[in-house]
Amino acid sequence: MECKIPEHYKSLLGVYDTQKAISLLKRLFADELAASLNLYRVSAPLFVEKDSGLNDNLNGTERPVEFDMLRAEGKAQVVQSLAKWKRLALKRYNFYPGKGIYTDMNAIRRDEDVLDNLHSIYVDQWDWEKIILSENRNIDYLKSTVMAIVKAMCDTQSTMCSIYPQLSVLKPMDPEVSFVSAQALEDAWPDKAPKEREKLYLKDHPTTFIMGIGGKLKSGQRHDGRAPDYDDWKLNGDILVWHEPLGCALELSSMGIRVDPESLSCQLTEAGRDAWRSLPYHKMLLNGELPLTIGGGIGQSRLSMYLLGKAHIGEVQASVWDENTKSECRQHGVMLL
Numbered sequence: 001m002e003c004k005i006p007e008h009y010k011s012l013l014g015v016y017d018t019q020k021a022i023s024l025l026k027r028l029f030a031d032e033l034a035a036s037l038n039l040y041r042v043s044a045p046l047f048v049e050k051d052s053g054l055n056d057n058l059n060g061t062e063r064p065v066e067f068d069m070l071r072a073e074g075k076a077q078v079v080q081s082l083a084k085w086k087r088l089a090l091k092r093y094n095f096y097p098g099k100g101i102y103t104d105m106n107a108i109r110r111d112e113d114v115l116d117n118l119h120s121i122y123v124d125q126w127d128w129e130k131i132i133l134s135e136n137r138n139i140d141y142l143k144s145t146v147m148a149i150v151k152a153m154c155d156t157q158s159t160m161c162s163i164y165p166q167l168s169v170l171k172p173m174d175p176e177v178s179f180v181s182a183q184a185l186e187d188a189w190p191d192k193a194p195k196e197r198e199k200l201y202l203k204d205h206p207t208t209f210i211m212g213i214g215g216k217l218k219s220g221q222r223h224d225g226r227a228p229d230y231d232d233w234k235l236n237g238d239i240l241v242w243h244e245p246l247g248c249a250l251e252l253s254s255m256g257i258r259v260d261p262e263s264l265s266c267q268l269t270e271a272g273r274d275a276w277r278s279l280p281y282h283k284m285l286l287n288g289e290l291p292l293t294i295g296g297g298i299g300q301s302r303l304s305m306y307l308l309g310k311a312h313i314g315e316v317q318a319s320v321w322d323e324n325t326k327s328e329c330r331q332h333g334v335m336l337l
Helices: 015-037 083-092 139-163 165-169 182-188 194-204 261-270 274-278 280-286 300-307 323-331
Strands: 039-041 047-049 066-068 075-078 100-108 122-131 178-181 207-211 231-243 248-258 293-299
Touching: 015 039, 015 100, 015 122, 015 139, 015 300, 083 100, 083 122, 083 280, 083 293, 100 293, 122 300, 139 165, 139 207, 139 231, 139 248, 139 293, 139 300, 178 182, 182 194, 182 207, 194 207, 194 231, 194 248, 231 261, 231 300, 248 300, 261 274, 261 280, 274 280, 293 300
Parallel strands: 039 100, 178 207
Antiparallel strands: 047 075, 066 075, 100 122, 122 293, 207 231, 231 248, 248 293
């Protein structure tokens, strides 16, 4: 999807009120999320050592921003997300099952190949992680966690509307989550691309959690890419909502129950990444030295865009845009921060 501003679109809030609303929204949601999942805020790194194995590989093809250091050996990489760092942190902090952490994560996705209404090279999200017991590694526990996160989003929207009545014209987020597998979507629309399937399903199910992302479907294709070393591909998924201003499915969160030694071993082989077994982080995980966890990332700009009824992610974050995007937004009176 290229940058396209809907006809007759007008921001519900002015530029300064938007900035204030973003700040309030982030505080409200962080508090709701922490209370719902028993999470404690911690500080997080902007970069990690290249050879630590702690940086996330996302779909496995994205190049992290990398640099050398004057007073330290080796190279460092700007984080792409914090899935592995968080799990190691929980071990280091001696947290117990049922307790977790969240943090503000900022990243640069230099290989984002499309800059449009929803995609930017700058990423900001709430990264969270929670220790669980072995008996929690099941679909029911995953679903209950998803519903808690969606409730936090709905409660945040309700509070925002009471403070900014202009937002009340937006359709409330549907608190009823529809759970569907990526395979079920392929079965329903085998001739459609994954993103088209999402759009078709979200039209009738405006709050959806698509499960089972990363592994190959019956067709031999994947619904979407996932690195093999954080989510268990059988116990993960994405939270999506129907975004009315753009008429599209909007992904707000990628999350899941994390790999245990067995699922990590299988996924490394399936992904052709057996060489990673020698990395320090992966050795610890394969040896059962890290706690079992569930976790994910929730897009701060994406949630702000949705709850404030924005048509472009650049209205809620400061990033770099191509000339086509800047021209399109100028023509429609859309202020990019």
